[in-house]
Amino acid sequence: MNEIILRVRELKKNFNRRLVFDKLNFEVKSGERLVITGKNGSGKSTLLKILAGVLTESSGSVEYILNQKKIDRENIYQIIGLVSPYLVLYDEFSAFENLSLFAKIRNLKISDDEINKILTRVGLLERKNDLLRTYSSGMKQRIKYASAILHNPLILLIDEPTSNLDIEGKNFVEDLILNFREDGFVIIATNESQDFKYGNRIINLDEYKNNKNK
Ligand SMILES: Nc1ncnc2c1ncn2[C@@H]1O[C@H](COP(=O)(O)OP(=O)(O)O)[C@@H](O)[C@H]1O
Ligand SMILES: [Mg+2]
Structure with missing residues (x-):
């Protein structure tokens, strides 16, 4: 079975003088389901874009390690x-x-x-x-x-999982997340408390601002 690890170290993102988050450190492994939460504008979408490789961080690192081998940044789209x-x-x-x-x-x-x-x-x-x-x-x-x-994919990154979905759509999402392949993992960004049940861990981005955002 595959083992995939996401390792985030000292991650920081700012847009010019606006700090979005700083000193973000976490790891996610096969079998886990991580919820990222925080207020509007706390950086949930920004973080998911960085994790998906469509936006670059200001400093720190994001690594994906598949079966003990680091995956090159330009190839991560194949597993996400x-x-x-x-x-x-x-x-x-x-x-x-x-x-x-x-x-x-x-x-x-x-x-x-x-x-x-x-x-x-x-x-x-x-x-x-x-x-x-x-x-x-x-x-x-x-x-x-x-x-x-x-x-x-081995990894699912879902920003606002249930937005616009009816009951049937939400059931599909719940089933997809809870029954996702065992060798993979899921990261869900949401501020809907009813979505928190999808995760077995939670990170609140409101706790990663060491400066005022002004
Ligand atoms: N392309 C951008 N240029 C400048 N500021 C941005 C850009 N994208 C996001 N931001 C800012 O980064 C912060 C985090 O935004 P976002 O990640 O969308 O938050 P969330 O998804 O948690 O609501 C906000 O202050 C937002 O205005
Ligand atoms: Mg967002």
Whole structure:
């Protein structure tokens, strides 16, 4: 079985003079589910973007170690699935085309059948040929989940897991998180207390500001 470790050391992020967080240290390993919480603007989305490799830290380090080998930063996208409000979907393409495009960008060989299976899992098979611009925000959120799990990632990073989802969508998310592959881990950023149950550990970013944010 794989063992994956995320090691965050002395992580700091500022945007010009605004400090978002500082001296952040934690580790996450296979089998864990970590919740990141904190007020609006505390840096949850910023942290997830850094962990996903789409934003760079100001100082400190983020390392992913798979079976005792450090993974190069440019390859981490292959083992990470990201669900985020900042993720861009293509409104003028259908759901099926969005997923197929996502697979191509990741250089994955995925059959139409597999895409259909994932669309079934997120409950959107019948709507697969509709353009994304005709989708509701909850349906788009489901497509973000579909694109995040398409490549069977070891790591799921989920920013605002249940935003826009109905009960059925929330049940899907709960099942996905609680039954995620045992050799992987999940990090969930949220300030909804009803989402805290998804984690077995919690980090509050409000505790990582040693300066005033002004
Ligand atoms: N691209 C950016 N440029 C400048 N400031 C930013 C940028 N992105 C985020 N911030 C600031 O960083 C802080 C943390 O934002 P964010 O990570 O979105 O918080 P959260 O997700 O916890 O609500 C906020 O003060 C926000 O204004
Ligand atoms: Mg956010």
